[in-house]
Amino acid sequence: MIMKKEKENRAQRITVRLTCDEIRFLDEFSESSGLSRSEILRNLIRKIQGDVTIVKTDKLLKVLVSLAAEQGRVNNNINQLAKHANQDAIISQINPNLIAKFNLLLAKYLEYQESMNKTLKGIYKTIS
Template structure:
């Protein structure tokens, strides 16, 4: 397949009239997404008119915060498990504590699985 077939030359111009506030908003969008104005229009209007443009920088920042929080949760769970093991070896671990821990851990695993599903959906949307 020839290069021109994959990436046809852009020879037509399209003019868009905007108010000053709209222009500033558009320029901010271009800056935050890190893609050209022409690509914003092409993506939004021609390719994926039903999909939403995403500020990748903000999204990655939020995903990083969620990942850090998951890491802290994992560390806390490991600390609790170690402490429970010590108490168990000393015969000081009550049945109600084990039952409550298992219940909370099961709920944590459900939330983590739901987050994984949402992350996969986000990645699919970002790919387009």
């Protein structure tokens, strides 16, 4: 929410001429980010000053949906491996090196997953 004092300080008006492509881009960005043209330009100035991060949420959400789908596929593959190991194998017949390698890879995967979850929480906090 814009504070009254901040609005009062916006007494200066500028006029900028843009090409049709530039206007189209600005309008598309405005629609996808949910910001007005003026807010986008103010944020761009603040970004140049180092005060704000501009996020194109539509593209970010598409990437996050794709990432979540890939994560689901990985989880499904791990579950299938565990199911086959439990159903088809006699523990004494499984090569101990194979079990050790699987456990190492699973531990590494869990570290990556934890790191990814922290990153996603950070992204969520930034855009919300």
